[in-house]
Amino acid sequence: KNQVEQSPQSLIILEGKNCTLQCNYTVSPFSNLRWYKQDTGRGPVSLTIMTFSENTKSNGRYTATLDADTKQSSLHITASQLSDSASYICVVSAAGTASKLTFGTGTRLQVTL
Amino acid sequence: DAGVTQSPTHLIKTRGQQVTLRCSPISGHKSVSWYQQVLGQGPQFIFQYYEKEERGRGNFPDRFSARQFPNYSSELNVNALLLGDSALYLCASSLGREKTQYFGPGTRLLVL
Numbered sequence: 001k002n003q004v005e006q007s008p009q010s011l012i013i014l015e016g017k018n019c020t021l022q023c024n025y026t027v028s029p030f031s032n033l034r035w036y037k038q039d040t041g042r043g044p045v046s047l048t049i050m051t052f053s054e055n056t057k058s059n060g061r062y063t064a065t066l067d068a069d070t071k072q073s074s075l076h077i078t079a080s081q082l083s084d085s086a087s088y089i090c091v092v093s094a095a096g097t098a099s100k101l102t103f104g105t106g107t108r109l110q111v112t113l
Numbered sequence: 114d115a116g117v118t119q120s121p122t123h124l125i126k127t128r129g130q131q132v133t134l135r136c137s138p139i140s141g142h143k144s145v146s147w148y149q150q151v152l153g154q155g156p157q158f159i160f161q162y163y164e165k166e167e168r169g170r171g172n173f174p175d176r177f178s179a180r181q182f183p184n185y186s187s188e189l190n191v192n193a194l195l196l197g198d199s200a201l202y203l204c205a206s207s208l209g210r211e212k213t214q215y216f217g218p219g220t221r222l223l224v225l
Contacts, residue, residue: 041219043117043205043216043218044203045216046213049213101214103155103157104155105153
């Protein structure tokens, strides 16, 4: 069964600090992995997308890494801002399917003063 | 360019009623997918439509149905509503079946 697990479930950090969110998956055969940011009550917004051959991808203060061998990904947020407070969802796509995406349950990040 | 739009934004229904949710994809996108997101959980895949045909279906009962129109907009119908159908319903569009999906703001459905 395809699964995506994220940790921690929630996180509180001070503004300006860095943090790293984790994603482990068992989706096979692997196609790509995406990180989305979702504000409360809003639709998810894509941050990064990585295929099998990509180890890292950055989008501003967000840097995602992928280890396809261990089936792990991380999202690193640098110099956090209050506006980073949101849920971060790891989404994995299996190759050869009708684009059924497997979503993690997300990490809820709160950035405080 | 406008992003994915969904209507209505909020909806309250009672058990047993029927509901229709609407989605307009980004211009040029031919694929539309529907997801259900229960509070505190990640989205669950319901349907994908591409070129007006159903291309994928998640593990949802037959009470859930959808269709895609010639202009690529889509409707999601849910019959015989249950309390457990209360959720944020997300629509996502993409250029093709395997391309990045762009999500709309969602429709929040509350079943009483």
